[in-house]
Amino acid sequence: MEIPHFHFDRVDSTNDVARELLKNNNNVFVSADFQFNGRGRKGRVWEGESHKNIYLSYGVNERVHKSLENKVLYQIVGCLAVENTLSSFIESSLIKLKYPNDVYxxxxxxxxxxxxxxxxxxxxxxxxxxxxxxxGLNVNQMNFDSVIAEKATSLKKLGVDCKIDDVLESLKSNIINFLMKDEGSIFEDWKRKINLVGKTIEIVESKKIFKVDYINADGSLLASNQNGTIVINNGDTIIYEL
Structure with a gap:
Protein backbone atom coordinates (compact mmCIF):
# COMPACT_ATOMS: atom_id res chain seq x y z
CA MET A 1 0.00 0.00 0.00
CA GLU A 2 1.62 3.26 -1.17
CA ILE A 3 0.71 6.17 1.09
CA PRO A 4 1.99 9.72 0.43
CA HIS A 5 4.27 10.96 3.22
CA PHE A 6 4.59 14.67 3.94
CA HIS A 7 7.34 15.78 6.33
CA PHE A 8 7.64 19.23 7.88
CA ASP A 9 10.16 20.97 10.09
CA ARG A 10 7.57 22.52 12.41
CA VAL A 11 3.78 22.36 12.56
CA ASP A 12 1.07 23.21 15.04
CA SER A 13 -0.18 19.62 14.99
CA THR A 14 0.48 16.77 12.58
CA ASN A 15 -3.16 15.72 13.04
CA ASP A 16 -4.35 19.13 11.86
CA VAL A 17 -2.03 19.08 8.85
CA ALA A 18 -3.19 15.57 7.94
CA ARG A 19 -6.81 16.72 8.09
CA GLU A 20 -6.04 19.56 5.68
CA LEU A 21 -4.09 17.32 3.28
CA LEU A 22 -6.98 14.86 3.12
CA LYS A 23 -8.86 17.44 1.05
CA ASN A 24 -6.67 16.37 -1.88
CA ASN A 25 -5.48 12.89 -0.84
CA ASN A 26 -7.20 9.60 -0.05
CA ASN A 27 -4.76 8.87 2.75
CA VAL A 28 -1.56 10.44 4.08
CA PHE A 29 1.28 10.15 6.53
CA VAL A 30 2.37 13.43 8.10
CA SER A 31 5.46 13.78 10.27
CA ALA A 32 7.33 16.72 11.76
CA ASP A 33 10.55 17.45 13.59
CA PHE A 34 8.52 19.45 16.09
CA GLN A 35 4.90 20.33 16.79
CA PHE A 36 3.77 23.31 18.84
CA ASN A 37 0.33 22.06 19.82
CA GLY A 38 0.44 18.27 19.86
CA ARG A 39 -2.67 16.82 21.47
CA GLY A 40 -3.25 13.99 23.86
CA ARG A 41 -6.53 12.61 25.14
CA LYS A 42 -8.98 14.85 27.00
CA GLY A 43 -7.36 18.01 25.62
CA ARG A 44 -3.93 17.38 27.11
CA VAL A 45 -0.80 18.67 25.39
CA TRP A 46 1.78 16.20 24.05
CA GLU A 47 5.19 17.74 24.79
CA GLY A 48 8.57 16.87 23.33
CA GLU A 49 11.81 18.35 22.05
CA SER A 50 12.56 19.25 18.45
CA HIS A 51 14.40 16.76 16.19
CA LYS A 52 14.51 14.14 18.96
CA ASN A 53 11.19 12.31 18.77
CA ILE A 54 8.59 11.03 16.35
CA TYR A 55 5.48 13.11 15.73
CA LEU A 56 3.43 11.17 13.20
CA SER A 57 -0.13 11.15 11.93
CA TYR A 58 -1.93 8.82 9.55
CA GLY A 59 -5.05 10.21 7.93
CA VAL A 60 -7.65 8.53 5.74
CA ASN A 61 -10.52 9.98 3.71
CA GLU A 62 -13.35 7.67 4.76
CA ARG A 63 -15.53 8.80 1.86
CA VAL A 64 -13.34 7.27 -0.85
CA HIS A 65 -10.97 4.81 0.83
CA LYS A 66 -11.62 1.42 2.44
CA SER A 67 -11.24 1.91 6.16
CA LEU A 68 -11.86 0.33 9.55
CA GLU A 69 -15.56 -0.06 10.38
CA ASN A 70 -14.96 0.01 14.14
CA LYS A 71 -13.37 3.43 14.65
CA VAL A 72 -11.89 2.58 18.05
CA LEU A 73 -9.55 0.27 16.15
CA TYR A 74 -7.54 3.22 14.81
CA GLN A 75 -6.28 3.97 18.30
CA ILE A 76 -5.70 0.27 18.88
CA VAL A 77 -3.75 -0.04 15.62
CA GLY A 78 -1.57 2.84 16.79
CA CYS A 79 -0.76 1.14 20.10
CA LEU A 80 -0.03 -2.22 18.47
CA ALA A 81 2.12 -0.58 15.78
CA VAL A 82 4.18 1.24 18.41
CA GLU A 83 4.62 -1.96 20.40
CA ASN A 84 5.73 -3.86 17.31
CA THR A 85 8.13 -1.09 16.36
CA LEU A 86 9.69 -0.92 19.81
CA SER A 87 10.19 -4.69 19.84
CA SER A 88 12.68 -4.23 17.00
CA PHE A 89 14.87 -2.15 19.31
CA ILE A 90 14.27 -3.54 22.81
CA GLU A 91 13.08 -6.81 24.34
CA SER A 92 9.34 -7.21 23.81
CA SER A 93 8.96 -8.37 27.42
CA LEU A 94 9.83 -4.81 28.54
CA ILE A 95 6.85 -3.28 26.70
CA LYS A 96 3.37 -2.88 28.18
CA LEU A 97 0.20 -1.40 26.70
CA LYS A 98 -1.68 0.76 29.19
CA TYR A 99 -5.43 1.25 28.80
CA PRO A 100 -6.57 2.83 26.65
CA ASN A 101 -3.91 4.54 24.51
CA ASP A 102 -0.43 4.59 26.07
CA VAL A 103 2.67 2.48 25.65
CA TYR A 104 5.00 1.98 28.61
CA GLY A 136 4.03 10.60 19.69
CA LEU A 137 7.04 8.37 20.34
CA ASN A 138 10.05 9.41 22.42
CA VAL A 139 13.26 8.38 20.65
CA ASN A 140 16.33 10.48 21.49
CA GLN A 141 15.07 12.88 24.15
CA MET A 142 17.03 12.63 27.41
CA ASN A 143 15.58 15.48 29.48
CA PHE A 144 11.89 15.92 30.23
CA ASP A 145 9.88 18.65 31.90
CA SER A 146 9.93 18.24 35.68
CA VAL A 147 6.18 17.56 35.72
CA ILE A 148 6.62 14.36 33.69
CA ALA A 149 10.31 13.56 34.25
CA GLU A 150 9.60 10.65 36.58
CA LYS A 151 6.92 9.20 34.30
CA ALA A 152 8.51 9.55 30.85
CA THR A 153 11.32 7.80 29.04
CA SER A 154 12.77 7.32 25.56
CA LEU A 155 14.69 4.74 23.58
CA LYS A 156 17.89 6.68 24.21
CA LYS A 157 17.26 6.71 27.97
CA LEU A 158 16.95 2.95 27.72
CA GLY A 159 20.42 2.84 26.16
CA VAL A 160 19.28 2.39 22.56
CA ASP A 161 21.18 4.42 19.99
CA CYS A 162 19.09 4.69 16.82
CA LYS A 163 18.17 7.06 14.03
CA ILE A 164 14.74 8.64 14.16
CA ASP A 165 14.17 7.89 10.47
CA ASP A 166 14.73 4.17 11.06
CA VAL A 167 12.16 4.11 13.85
CA LEU A 168 9.76 6.21 11.78
CA GLU A 169 9.91 3.90 8.76
CA SER A 170 9.37 0.87 10.99
CA LEU A 171 6.37 2.56 12.62
CA LYS A 172 4.81 3.44 9.26
CA SER A 173 5.28 -0.11 8.03
CA ASN A 174 3.66 -1.53 11.15
CA ILE A 175 0.68 0.82 10.87
CA ILE A 176 0.10 -0.29 7.28
CA ASN A 177 0.42 -3.97 8.19
CA PHE A 178 -2.10 -3.72 11.03
CA LEU A 179 -4.57 -1.74 8.92
CA MET A 180 -4.63 -4.62 6.45
CA LYS A 181 -5.51 -7.21 9.11
CA ASP A 182 -8.95 -8.54 9.97
CA GLU A 183 -10.71 -6.22 12.43
CA GLY A 184 -11.55 -9.06 14.80
CA SER A 185 -7.94 -10.20 15.01
CA ILE A 186 -6.76 -6.62 15.66
CA PHE A 187 -9.16 -6.28 18.58
CA GLU A 188 -8.33 -9.70 20.04
CA ASP A 189 -4.61 -9.00 19.76
CA TRP A 190 -5.06 -5.74 21.66
CA LYS A 191 -7.27 -7.34 24.33
CA ARG A 192 -4.64 -9.98 24.94
CA LYS A 193 -1.81 -7.47 25.18
CA ILE A 194 -3.71 -4.91 27.26
CA ASN A 195 -4.20 -7.84 29.68
CA LEU A 196 -6.98 -6.28 31.75
CA VAL A 197 -9.64 -8.97 31.98
CA GLY A 198 -9.52 -10.47 35.46
CA LYS A 199 -7.40 -7.65 36.86
CA THR A 200 -8.27 -5.52 39.87
CA ILE A 201 -8.70 -1.80 39.23
CA GLU A 202 -9.26 1.14 41.55
CA ILE A 203 -11.58 4.02 40.69
CA VAL A 204 -9.55 7.19 41.28
CA GLU A 205 -12.37 9.36 42.62
CA SER A 206 -14.21 6.91 44.85
CA LYS A 207 -11.26 4.61 45.72
CA LYS A 208 -13.61 1.68 45.11
CA ILE A 209 -12.16 -1.60 43.88
CA PHE A 210 -13.54 -3.53 40.89
CA LYS A 211 -12.53 -6.50 38.79
CA VAL A 212 -12.53 -6.18 35.00
CA ASP A 213 -14.87 -8.83 33.56
CA TYR A 214 -14.97 -7.93 29.88
CA ILE A 215 -13.81 -5.46 27.23
CA ASN A 216 -16.62 -4.27 24.97
CA ALA A 217 -16.28 -3.77 21.21
CA ASP A 218 -16.14 0.01 21.71
CA GLY A 219 -13.12 -0.41 24.00
CA SER A 220 -15.02 0.27 27.23
CA LEU A 221 -14.52 -1.95 30.26
CA LEU A 222 -17.20 -3.93 32.06
CA ALA A 223 -16.16 -4.21 35.71
CA SER A 224 -17.87 -5.48 38.84
CA ASN A 225 -17.65 -5.83 42.60
CA GLN A 226 -20.00 -7.10 45.28
CA ASN A 227 -22.20 -4.03 44.84
CA GLY A 228 -22.78 -4.23 41.12
CA THR A 229 -21.41 -3.64 37.64
CA ILE A 230 -20.11 -0.49 35.98
CA VAL A 231 -18.91 0.52 32.51
CA ILE A 232 -15.62 2.41 32.24
CA ASN A 233 -14.63 4.27 29.09
CA ASN A 234 -12.04 6.67 30.48
CA GLY A 235 -8.66 5.24 31.39
CA ASP A 236 -7.83 8.34 33.45
CA THR A 237 -10.47 7.35 36.02
CA ILE A 238 -8.78 4.09 37.00
CA ILE A 239 -5.52 2.87 38.51
CA TYR A 240 -4.13 -0.62 38.04
CA GLU A 241 -0.86 -2.54 38.04
CA LEU A 242 0.64 -2.94 34.58
Missing part, protein backbone atom coordinates in the same frame (compact mmCIF):
# COMPACT_ATOMS: atom_id res chain seq x y z
CA UNK A 105 8.40 0.35 28.90
CA UNK A 106 10.36 -0.93 31.88
CA UNK A 107 13.03 1.66 32.68
CA UNK A 108 15.04 0.66 35.70
CA UNK A 109 12.62 -0.55 38.35
CA UNK A 110 9.44 1.06 37.04
CA UNK A 111 7.36 1.37 33.91
CA UNK A 112 7.50 4.77 32.22
CA UNK A 113 5.57 6.19 29.29
CA UNK A 114 7.34 6.18 25.94
CA UNK A 115 4.43 6.76 23.57
CA UNK A 116 0.90 8.10 23.39
CA UNK A 117 -1.73 7.52 20.72
CA UNK A 118 -4.74 9.64 19.78
CA UNK A 119 -7.40 9.02 17.13
CA UNK A 120 -9.75 11.74 15.90
CA UNK A 121 -12.76 11.42 13.60
CA UNK A 122 -14.80 13.93 11.62
CA UNK A 123 -18.46 13.26 10.85
CA UNK A 124 -21.07 14.53 8.44
CA UNK A 125 -24.31 13.52 10.08
CA UNK A 126 -23.85 9.89 11.10
CA UNK A 127 -21.19 9.22 8.50
CA UNK A 128 -17.48 9.35 9.34
CA UNK A 129 -15.69 11.44 6.70
CA UNK A 130 -12.09 11.45 7.97
CA UNK A 131 -10.15 9.43 10.51
CA UNK A 132 -6.78 10.54 11.83
CA UNK A 133 -4.37 8.55 13.98
CA UNK A 134 -1.72 10.56 15.83
CA UNK A 135 1.33 9.06 17.52
Missing amino acids: VLDGLQYRKISGVLSEHNYSGNRCTESILGI
Whole structure:
Protein backbone atom coordinates (compact mmCIF):
# COMPACT_ATOMS: atom_id res chain seq x y z
CA MET A 1 0.00 0.00 0.00
CA GLU A 2 1.62 3.26 -1.17
CA ILE A 3 0.71 6.17 1.09
CA PRO A 4 1.99 9.72 0.43
CA HIS A 5 4.27 10.96 3.22
CA PHE A 6 4.59 14.67 3.94
CA HIS A 7 7.34 15.78 6.33
CA PHE A 8 7.64 19.23 7.88
CA ASP A 9 10.16 20.97 10.09
CA ARG A 10 7.57 22.52 12.41
CA VAL A 11 3.78 22.36 12.56
CA ASP A 12 1.07 23.21 15.04
CA SER A 13 -0.18 19.62 14.99
CA THR A 14 0.48 16.77 12.58
CA ASN A 15 -3.16 15.72 13.04
CA ASP A 16 -4.35 19.13 11.86
CA VAL A 17 -2.03 19.08 8.85
CA ALA A 18 -3.19 15.57 7.94
CA ARG A 19 -6.81 16.72 8.09
CA GLU A 20 -6.04 19.56 5.68
CA LEU A 21 -4.09 17.32 3.28
CA LEU A 22 -6.98 14.86 3.12
CA LYS A 23 -8.86 17.44 1.05
CA ASN A 24 -6.67 16.37 -1.88
CA ASN A 25 -5.48 12.89 -0.84
CA ASN A 26 -7.20 9.60 -0.05
CA ASN A 27 -4.76 8.87 2.75
CA VAL A 28 -1.56 10.44 4.08
CA PHE A 29 1.28 10.15 6.53
CA VAL A 30 2.37 13.43 8.10
CA SER A 31 5.46 13.78 10.27
CA ALA A 32 7.33 16.72 11.76
CA ASP A 33 10.55 17.45 13.59
CA PHE A 34 8.52 19.45 16.09
CA GLN A 35 4.90 20.33 16.79
CA PHE A 36 3.77 23.31 18.84
CA ASN A 37 0.33 22.06 19.82
CA GLY A 38 0.44 18.27 19.86
CA ARG A 39 -2.67 16.82 21.47
CA GLY A 40 -3.25 13.99 23.86
CA ARG A 41 -6.53 12.61 25.14
CA LYS A 42 -8.98 14.85 27.00
CA GLY A 43 -7.36 18.01 25.62
CA ARG A 44 -3.93 17.38 27.11
CA VAL A 45 -0.80 18.67 25.39
CA TRP A 46 1.78 16.20 24.05
CA GLU A 47 5.19 17.74 24.79
CA GLY A 48 8.57 16.87 23.33
CA GLU A 49 11.81 18.35 22.05
CA SER A 50 12.56 19.25 18.45
CA HIS A 51 14.40 16.76 16.19
CA LYS A 52 14.51 14.14 18.96
CA ASN A 53 11.19 12.31 18.77
CA ILE A 54 8.59 11.03 16.35
CA TYR A 55 5.48 13.11 15.73
CA LEU A 56 3.43 11.17 13.20
CA SER A 57 -0.13 11.15 11.93
CA TYR A 58 -1.93 8.82 9.55
CA GLY A 59 -5.05 10.21 7.93
CA VAL A 60 -7.65 8.53 5.74
CA ASN A 61 -10.52 9.98 3.71
CA GLU A 62 -13.35 7.67 4.76
CA ARG A 63 -15.53 8.80 1.86
CA VAL A 64 -13.34 7.27 -0.85
CA HIS A 65 -10.97 4.81 0.83
CA LYS A 66 -11.62 1.42 2.44
CA SER A 67 -11.24 1.91 6.16
CA LEU A 68 -11.86 0.33 9.55
CA GLU A 69 -15.56 -0.06 10.38
CA ASN A 70 -14.96 0.01 14.14
CA LYS A 71 -13.37 3.43 14.65
CA VAL A 72 -11.89 2.58 18.05
CA LEU A 73 -9.55 0.27 16.15
CA TYR A 74 -7.54 3.22 14.81
CA GLN A 75 -6.28 3.97 18.30
CA ILE A 76 -5.70 0.27 18.88
CA VAL A 77 -3.75 -0.04 15.62
CA GLY A 78 -1.57 2.84 16.79
CA CYS A 79 -0.76 1.14 20.10
CA LEU A 80 -0.03 -2.22 18.47
CA ALA A 81 2.12 -0.58 15.78
CA VAL A 82 4.18 1.24 18.41
CA GLU A 83 4.62 -1.96 20.40
CA ASN A 84 5.73 -3.86 17.31
CA THR A 85 8.13 -1.09 16.36
CA LEU A 86 9.69 -0.92 19.81
CA SER A 87 10.19 -4.69 19.84
CA SER A 88 12.68 -4.23 17.00
CA PHE A 89 14.87 -2.15 19.31
CA ILE A 90 14.27 -3.54 22.81
CA GLU A 91 13.08 -6.81 24.34
CA SER A 92 9.34 -7.21 23.81
CA SER A 93 8.96 -8.37 27.42
CA LEU A 94 9.83 -4.81 28.54
CA ILE A 95 6.85 -3.28 26.70
CA LYS A 96 3.37 -2.88 28.18
CA LEU A 97 0.20 -1.40 26.70
CA LYS A 98 -1.68 0.76 29.19
CA TYR A 99 -5.43 1.25 28.80
CA PRO A 100 -6.57 2.83 26.65
CA ASN A 101 -3.91 4.54 24.51
CA ASP A 102 -0.43 4.59 26.07
CA VAL A 103 2.67 2.48 25.65
CA TYR A 104 5.00 1.98 28.61
CA VAL A 105 8.40 0.35 28.90
CA LEU A 106 10.36 -0.93 31.88
CA ASP A 107 13.03 1.66 32.68
CA GLY A 108 15.04 0.66 35.70
CA LEU A 109 12.62 -0.55 38.35
CA GLN A 110 9.44 1.06 37.04
CA TYR A 111 7.36 1.37 33.91
CA ARG A 112 7.50 4.77 32.22
CA LYS A 113 5.57 6.19 29.29
CA ILE A 114 7.34 6.18 25.94
CA SER A 115 4.43 6.76 23.57
CA GLY A 116 0.90 8.10 23.39
CA VAL A 117 -1.73 7.52 20.72
CA LEU A 118 -4.74 9.64 19.78
CA SER A 119 -7.40 9.02 17.13
CA GLU A 120 -9.75 11.74 15.90
CA HIS A 121 -12.76 11.42 13.60
CA ASN A 122 -14.80 13.93 11.62
CA TYR A 123 -18.46 13.26 10.85
CA SER A 124 -21.07 14.53 8.44
CA GLY A 125 -24.31 13.52 10.08
CA ASN A 126 -23.85 9.89 11.10
CA ARG A 127 -21.19 9.22 8.50
CA CYS A 128 -17.48 9.35 9.34
CA THR A 129 -15.69 11.44 6.70
CA GLU A 130 -12.09 11.45 7.97
CA SER A 131 -10.15 9.43 10.51
CA ILE A 132 -6.78 10.54 11.83
CA LEU A 133 -4.37 8.55 13.98
CA GLY A 134 -1.72 10.56 15.83
CA ILE A 135 1.33 9.06 17.52
CA GLY A 136 4.03 10.60 19.69
CA LEU A 137 7.04 8.37 20.34
CA ASN A 138 10.05 9.41 22.42
CA VAL A 139 13.26 8.38 20.65
CA ASN A 140 16.33 10.48 21.49
CA GLN A 141 15.07 12.88 24.15
CA MET A 142 17.03 12.63 27.41
CA ASN A 143 15.58 15.48 29.48
CA PHE A 144 11.89 15.92 30.23
CA ASP A 145 9.88 18.65 31.90
CA SER A 146 9.93 18.24 35.68
CA VAL A 147 6.18 17.56 35.72
CA ILE A 148 6.62 14.36 33.69
CA ALA A 149 10.31 13.56 34.25
CA GLU A 150 9.60 10.65 36.58
CA LYS A 151 6.92 9.20 34.30
CA ALA A 152 8.51 9.55 30.85
CA THR A 153 11.32 7.80 29.04
CA SER A 154 12.77 7.32 25.56
CA LEU A 155 14.69 4.74 23.58
CA LYS A 156 17.89 6.68 24.21
CA LYS A 157 17.26 6.71 27.97
CA LEU A 158 16.95 2.95 27.72
CA GLY A 159 20.42 2.84 26.16
CA VAL A 160 19.28 2.39 22.56
CA ASP A 161 21.18 4.42 19.99
CA CYS A 162 19.09 4.69 16.82
CA LYS A 163 18.17 7.06 14.03
CA ILE A 164 14.74 8.64 14.16
CA ASP A 165 14.17 7.89 10.47
CA ASP A 166 14.73 4.17 11.06
CA VAL A 167 12.16 4.11 13.85
CA LEU A 168 9.76 6.21 11.78
CA GLU A 169 9.91 3.90 8.76
CA SER A 170 9.37 0.87 10.99
CA LEU A 171 6.37 2.56 12.62
CA LYS A 172 4.81 3.44 9.26
CA SER A 173 5.28 -0.11 8.03
CA ASN A 174 3.66 -1.53 11.15
CA ILE A 175 0.68 0.82 10.87
CA ILE A 176 0.10 -0.29 7.28
CA ASN A 177 0.42 -3.97 8.19
CA PHE A 178 -2.10 -3.72 11.03
CA LEU A 179 -4.57 -1.74 8.92
CA MET A 180 -4.63 -4.62 6.45
CA LYS A 181 -5.51 -7.21 9.11
CA ASP A 182 -8.95 -8.54 9.97
CA GLU A 183 -10.71 -6.22 12.43
CA GLY A 184 -11.55 -9.06 14.80
CA SER A 185 -7.94 -10.20 15.01
CA ILE A 186 -6.76 -6.62 15.66
CA PHE A 187 -9.16 -6.28 18.58
CA GLU A 188 -8.33 -9.70 20.04
CA ASP A 189 -4.61 -9.00 19.76
CA TRP A 190 -5.06 -5.74 21.66
CA LYS A 191 -7.27 -7.34 24.33
CA ARG A 192 -4.64 -9.98 24.94
CA LYS A 193 -1.81 -7.47 25.18
CA ILE A 194 -3.71 -4.91 27.26
CA ASN A 195 -4.20 -7.84 29.68
CA LEU A 196 -6.98 -6.28 31.75
CA VAL A 197 -9.64 -8.97 31.98
CA GLY A 198 -9.52 -10.47 35.46
CA LYS A 199 -7.40 -7.65 36.86
CA THR A 200 -8.27 -5.52 39.87
CA ILE A 201 -8.70 -1.80 39.23
CA GLU A 202 -9.26 1.14 41.55
CA ILE A 203 -11.58 4.02 40.69
CA VAL A 204 -9.55 7.19 41.28
CA GLU A 205 -12.37 9.36 42.62
CA SER A 206 -14.21 6.91 44.85
CA LYS A 207 -11.26 4.61 45.72
CA LYS A 208 -13.61 1.68 45.11
CA ILE A 209 -12.16 -1.60 43.88
CA PHE A 210 -13.54 -3.53 40.89
CA LYS A 211 -12.53 -6.50 38.79
CA VAL A 212 -12.53 -6.18 35.00
CA ASP A 213 -14.87 -8.83 33.56
CA TYR A 214 -14.97 -7.93 29.88
CA ILE A 215 -13.81 -5.46 27.23
CA ASN A 216 -16.62 -4.27 24.97
CA ALA A 217 -16.28 -3.77 21.21
CA ASP A 218 -16.14 0.01 21.71
CA GLY A 219 -13.12 -0.41 24.00
CA SER A 220 -15.02 0.27 27.23
CA LEU A 221 -14.52 -1.95 30.26
CA LEU A 222 -17.20 -3.93 32.06
CA ALA A 223 -16.16 -4.21 35.71
CA SER A 224 -17.87 -5.48 38.84
CA ASN A 225 -17.65 -5.83 42.60
CA GLN A 226 -20.00 -7.10 45.28
CA ASN A 227 -22.20 -4.03 44.84
CA GLY A 228 -22.78 -4.23 41.12
CA THR A 229 -21.41 -3.64 37.64
CA ILE A 230 -20.11 -0.49 35.98
CA VAL A 231 -18.91 0.52 32.51
CA ILE A 232 -15.62 2.41 32.24
CA ASN A 233 -14.63 4.27 29.09
CA ASN A 234 -12.04 6.67 30.48
CA GLY A 235 -8.66 5.24 31.39
CA ASP A 236 -7.83 8.34 33.45
CA THR A 237 -10.47 7.35 36.02
CA ILE A 238 -8.78 4.09 37.00
CA ILE A 239 -5.52 2.87 38.51
CA TYR A 240 -4.13 -0.62 38.04
CA GLU A 241 -0.86 -2.54 38.04
CA LEU A 242 0.64 -2.94 34.58
